[in-house]
Amino acid sequence: MSPSILIIEDEASIADNLVYALGTEGFDVTWKNLGSEGVREVLTQTIDLVILDIGLPDISGFEVCKQIRQFSEVPIIFLTARSEEIDRVVGLEIGGDDYVAKPFSPRELVARVKAILKRLSWKQDVLVELKQGQFAVDEVKAQVRYYGKDLDLTRYEFHILKILLAQPARVFSRTQIMDKAWEMPASRLERSVDTHIKSLRTKLRGVRAGENPIKTHRGFGYSIHIDEN
């Protein structure tokens, strides 16, 4: 499967060039011109790398990056137009992986994209799973194994499970789970946490029918319990 690249850029001429340059290299390219649309795309689609402009019509690229980093480690390349933007990007805490200063050649950007994806695939090969009792979490592949079996999880389910597993036996409220899983404008109902938990339980039961490691704490939230041995 070809890697999917998301371009978040409001200047059509730049975006068109990038869509073309990346498309001819065999990448699967999506283009959004609003920051909020870009965040939603990362949340709902499988995106391997994001090319992110800083000056966007709705929210800044910095804010887009911050929101994406709440739920995804997808590599981000910033497109910067001004030197003070470069200073902020280089100043680390933003969470970007690389930057390209405008004006740039599409060929240069394609080379950066390839370099980052190559680095990532190497990282995937050597990454060790985080074992937590009967669970094993592969952060890079966004996969969880349960009693040695891969669970087929949605993005939300993966994040919810990861949050619970980070601190076994700790009770998380629905709001805490929501805040950690997607730091998005408060447009999501708490009930959706319940829906994801329900679906997660069904998938866990599919592996071990008699076990229910996720406990409900009535009127509050959930906790997960692991086998210590």
Ligand code: CA
């Ligand atoms: Ca712009």
